[in-house]
Amino acid sequence: MAAEPSSHRPSAVGDGTPWWRDRRVVPWIIQAAVGLVVLLAIAFLLGNLVRNLTAAGLLLSWRWLNQPAGFDISESLIPFNAQLPYWRALAAGLVNTIRAVLVGLVGATLLGTLVGMASFSHNGLLKRLARIYVEVVRNIPLLLQLVFWYFVVFLTLPNGAAALQLPGIVLAKSGLYLAGLGEGLRWLGPQLVNGVWQAPIRLTVEFAALLTGLIVYSGAFIAEVVRGGLAAVPKGQWEAASSLGLGWFTTLRHIVLPQSLRVIVPGLNTQYISLAKNSSLAVAVGYTDLYSVAETTLNQTGRAVEVILVLLAAYLSLDLLISLLMNGINHLVQIKER
Amino acid sequence: MSSPRTATSPRRCCRRLLAALGVGLLVAGCRPEAVGPQSPTIARIRQRGRLICAVDGAVPGFSTVASSGRYEGIDADFCRAVAAALLGDPEKVDFRPVTPAERFVALNSGEVDLLSISSTHTLSRDAAGGNALSFGPTFFHDGQGVMVPAASGVRRLADLAGKPICVESGTNTELNLADRMRELGLPYQPLRFQSGEQAYPAYEQGRCAAITSDRSLLAGKRTGFRNPSAHVLLPELLSKEPSAKVTVQGDPVWADAIRWITYALFQAEESGLTRATVAARVAEARARPEQAELRRLLGVEGDLGRQLGLPNDFVVRVVKAVGSYGELFDRHVGPATPLALDRGPNRLWTRGGLHFAPPFR
Numbered sequence: 272m273a274a275e276p277s278s279h280r281p282s283a284v285g286d287g288t289p290w291w292r293d294r295r296v297v298p299w300i301i302q303a304a305v306g307l308v309v310l311l312a313i314a315f316l317l318g319n320l321v322r323n324l325t326a327a328g329l330l331l332s333w334r335w336l337n338q339p340a341g342f343d344i345s346e347s348l349i350p351f352n353a354q355l356p357y358w359r360a361l362a363a364g365l366v367n368t369i370r371a372v373l374v375g376l377v378g379a380t381l382l383g384t385l386v387g388m389a390s391f392s393h394n395g396l397l398k399r400l401a402r403i404y405v406e407v408v409r410n411i412p413l414l415l416q417l418v419f420w421y422f423v424v425f426l427t428l429p430n431g432a433a434a435l436q437l438p439g440i441v442l443a444k445s446g447l448y449l450a451g452l453g454e455g456l457r458w459l460g461p462q463l464v465n466g467v468w469q470a471p472i473r474l475t476v477e478f479a480a481l482l483t484g485l486i487v488y489s490g491a492f493i494a495e496v497v498r499g500g501l502a503a504v505p506k507g508q509w510e511a512a513s514s515l516g517l518g519w520f521t522t523l524r525h526i527v528l529p530q531s532l533r534v535i536v537p538g539l540n541t542q543y544i545s546l547a548k549n550s551s552l553a554v555a556v557g558y559t560d561l562y563s564v565a566e567t568t569l570n571q572t573g574r575a576v577e578v579i580l581v582l583l584a585a586y587l588s589l590d591l592l593i594s595l596l597m598n599g600i601n602h603l604v605q606i607k608e609r
Numbered sequence: 610m611s612s613p614r615t616a617t618s619p620r621r622c623c624r625r626l627l628a629a630l631g632v633g634l635l636v637a638g639c640r641p642e643a644v645g646p647q648s649p650t651i652a653r654i655r656q657r658g659r660l661i662c663a664v665d666g667a668v669p670g671f672s673t674v675a676s677s678g679r680y681e682g683i684d685a686d687f688c689r690a691v692a693a694a695l696l697g698d699p700e701k702v703d704f705r706p707v708t709p710a711e712r713f714v715a716l717n718s719g720e721v722d723l724l725s726i727s728s729t730h731t732l733s734r735d736a737a738g739g740n741a742l743s744f745g746p747t748f749f750h751d752g753q754g755v756m757v758p759a760a761s762g763v764r765r766l767a768d769l770a771g772k773p774i775c776v777e778s779g780t781n782t783e784l785n786l787a788d789r790m791r792e793l794g795l796p797y798q799p800l801r802f803q804s805g806e807q808a809y810p811a812y813e814q815g816r817c818a819a820i821t822s823d824r825s826l827l828a829g830k831r832t833g834f835r836n837p838s839a840h841v842l843l844p845e846l847l848s849k850e851p852s853a854k855v856t857v858q859g860d861p862v863w864a865d866a867i868r869w870i871t872y873a874l875f876q877a878e879e880s881g882l883t884r885a886t887v888a889a890r891v892a893e894a895r896a897r898p899e900q901a902e903l904r905r906l907l908g909v910e911g912d913l914g915r916q917l918g919l920p921n922d923f924v925v926r927v928v929k930a931v932g933s934y935g936e937l938f939d940r941h942v943g944p945a946t947p948l949a950l951d952r953g954p955n956r957l958w959t960r961g962g963l964h965f966a967p968p969f970r
Binding site: 326327341342343344345346352353354421422426427430444445476477554555556557559563566567569570571572573575 | 709710713714717733734739740741742773775778779780783784786787788790791797798799800801802803807808810811814815816857858859
């Protein structure tokens with residue numbers, strides 16, 4: 272590059288400027304130095320890991336993935352039993368994690384959007400309630416909230432005939448029973464058979480507690496993102512809509528919300544990623560997610576480094592996937608510049 | 610960091626040790642490993658001046674925090690015995706409560722020196738190709754049991770078919786339960802919790818029809834329930850659970866020290882040493898040269914302790930600190946305690962039990 276001096280910037284090489292004051296050389300040297308330090312640090316850490324693992328006789332090995340897991344998973348969307356290998360157990364855990372994350376994303380988005388919109392309501396009570404919800408939930412650690420939902424709310428539910436019964440929904444200590452399409456595609460509600468509830472759709476209280484916790488917690492953050500997005504739309508838009516005779520909800524739905532999306536979507540991305548990562552707290556409420564399965568696997572096989580690597584890769588891929596989708600959506604809602 | 614080596618040079622130290630055997634505290638800080646075997650763990654503990662001992666911390670009788678803030682129980686006292694043997698002071702222990710799921714990582718990462726948690730000795734945990742840990746002698750012979758509410762009408766394991774069973778994840782009990790239910794061809798729902806703090810409240814609140822763990826742990830946890838008598842242990846044993854103290858694979862000198870501190874507790878009971886009488890027995894051993902066996906055990910003659918990298922009177926220090934195995938058992942889990950466990954196989958071999966110490970010679 273020194274061979275072609277640029278025209279708009281005087282060449283530093285030819286006019287006797289020392290190299291340490293050359294603006295084309297110095298940044299390169301600094302970046303190379305920083306890069307070298309980073310590489311050395313990584314090499315040192317990896318070398319240390321390999322050296323210590325070798326000394327402990329625990330060099331990376333993946334054979335354990337094909338050995339029978341030996342433990343059961345009570346709640347699995349893909350078939351699993353104790354004779355199947357560890358990788359199937361981890362897959363079942365991953366599916367459980369994805370299930371919680373997907374339902375959680377939808378629920379938290381709905382709740383957050385509604386609460387965010389409520390902050391712009393003309394109804395003072397609704398507005399205050401939205402504020403109180405956000406401030407209370409946002410400032411309590413998620414782990415505490417999960418433990419609260421599980422032990423204080425769901426585990427104190429009555430069982431059997433005393434269970435909470437709403438049309439099509441039964442809430443009991445043994446789980447959440449929902450009406451759905453049963454055998455022969457008939458619509459079936461929850462029924463009590465021999466003191467045990469039966470229903471087409473059954474969620475465990477562990478899943479329900481995790482989901483409630485995630486939705487309520489992330490919902491508060493998403494509400495703030497939505498509120499910020501709505502506030503970013505100039506007041507004149509509300510006034511213009513009002514002068515056309517549009518009501519509050521119509522204005523929000525057709526004028527303000529579409530314009531605020533380009534502010535909301537990048538913020539949502541962050542919240543979605545947090546929700547996916549927070550789902551690993553499932554272990555506190557007995558829900559068998561990827562982290563919980565990985566922990567048992569780690570303990571049974573003693574393959575700490577390998578199992579943690581699998582965990583890292585799984586959560587990283589999940590979050591990158593969410594980011595990718597959200598970036599796509601972000602691209603769609605941005606102002607098209609031609 | 611740098612200790613005053615001149616004041617505790619091996620030769621002077623050992624002369625002093627011989628001179629002041631009865632007053633073991635005088636030789637605290639002695640460095641016999643300078644002439645004896647080398648162990649990175651022992652060196653680390655000596656330099657730090659404290660033993661870092663992993664306990665469960667929430668099992669009555671084994672390790673719990675008493676109202677005074679002290680860790681109490683048979684497992685906690687084992688940590689004190691090791692600190693007494695190594696550092697001369699049973700209180701020089703930092704207790705680290707760890708969950709069953711994280712205990713082996715805590716040990717292998719060097720975060721703790723020793724696991725004094727009920728850890729079942731199994732092949733895959735011992736083997737270099739498995740968890741690669743080092744196990745001491747069986748400290749407590751246990752078996753996996755199942756606890757159910759007395760009013761539930763469950764009398765046998767088979768009655769639990771299709772019902773939710775609470776279990777701590779990452780434990781042997783989780784695997785034993787899966788094995789046993791598969792053998793019996795019974796479907797069941799394992800509810801896996803990371804630790805007992807979640808599993809036992811969930812069981813007590815009625816989320817599970819049963820909870821399974823080592824019988825001693827179940828009995829211990831039951832003492833903390835609102836109504837302990839409303840829960841019963843099923844007669845069936847799911848497995849044998851010999852629990853032992855665990856150290857890292859790579860430090861055989863340290864593993865030997867732990868092994869022989871355990872044996873010292875057994876031998877103390879066999880030789881009739883107790884916390885109260887040990888000082889008198891030392892005086893007796895010093896006065897009567899013909900009592901060769903007792904003199905060797907108490908470090909009055911020979912260099913058994915030093916061969917292990919421990920002070921020569923480590924048995925005396927251990928017994929002074931916590932008593933013999935029998936005293937430990939009676940104090941924390943025996944019939945006079947809320948756990949009211951029977952000695953059963955935890956008797957000495959001389960009384961028909963399984964605890965046995967090889968000869969101290």
